[in-house]
Amino acid sequence: MREKVIAINRNMKGWFIPVILLTLWIITYWKLQPVVDYTINNIFGLVSGKHLTETLRFFIFEVPKVILLLVLIIFIVGIIRTYFTPEKTRKVLEGKSLFTGNLLASLLGIVTPFCSCSAIPLFLGFVEAGVPLGVTFSFLIAAPMINEVALVLLIGLFGWKVAVIYVGTGLVIAIFSGWLIGKLHLEKYVAEWVYSVKASHENEAETKLLFYDRFRAGYEAVSEILGKIWIYIIIGIAVGAGAHGYVPQDFLGSLLGKENWYGVPLAIIMGIPMYSNAAGIIPIVSVLLEKGVSLGTALAFMMSVVGLSLPEIIILKKVLKWQLITAFVGIVAIGIVFVGFIFNYVM
């Protein structure tokens, strides 16, 4: 009885903290524009309309805005992710049919916590439990490519439309590529020893999390992710501010511009040896766009860097034979080429 009382107290402990933080967040976000305008015009005494003034205004406004959005989204996603463990995701996907399985795996790839360093144990855990190979691939493609940080940065720097396009087409690629890998029956190209893995399922009991623990997970996610990526955000916004309409079209622009049909495939090939998470690549994408690279080509480049990377391929080489790796890279690359072409054509 006493233990129960303590548990309830612990559960309720600190309920007001999120409420206070959220109120502070709303006030800051709401008052940001007037405060920035006041600082620029009255404290710095700069004249509105001049190029330097507007560049400075853009930078001083965008950095806190994007960081505020990131804090909120990462915090919320951090809490949501405590409800989606890899174990639960695997349970949902076990023995699912093609297509439904690919769809679910791609969606779960967005919300399940994933780190490319855990790709191997995750792959083994899925395959061992009987998740179909194609479904496992849908998960492995969606997880690094689509995440909350990428979403917020895309919204902040390029607007809603680009963000929705990126997430939508990323999902289509993950679903379609996994589905095709499943259809092609490539199971024989998984390293033999994978099928001899015997995993214990004893340790699967979910530890019961209190609201307090979930709240802390959200807080930890914010400090961990922001600690890693803040520098990229500042660089990305500085580039966006400094280069606004300034940078002339140059070599890169003419090479990867809309007129060149080979722009998209070239961007993808350039992207494969590079490795970065979604947050790190976005500043580069903003540079590319400023240099006259078309949107479809820039998005294709971003997807190639985060979705197809040499280090990840080397990690996967431990569990997959080269035929399967080639199929995986080839199918995903073709998917990205389509996305790039469609957007260069439509936009």
Next chain:
Amino acid sequence: MDIKILGTGCPRCKALERATIDAVKETGLNATVSKVEDIMEIMKFGVMTTPALVINGQVVVKGKVPSVNELKDLFIQKL
């Protein structure tokens, strides 16, 4: 107490190893700390996210690196 760190050598795995050794020292426990790097062995514990911490054969942490203080609490609970 038998403590195992499961991890294939990622930076976070090394961070967990350091934190564990510090926590053991600070609590003055009589514990053996060993590292499991072989993926087949890791899979036997049924974890899908590394690094993971195993105390006396039971997985207590997976996919994250707790602070030294949290580890100390964990060790005391498992005594």
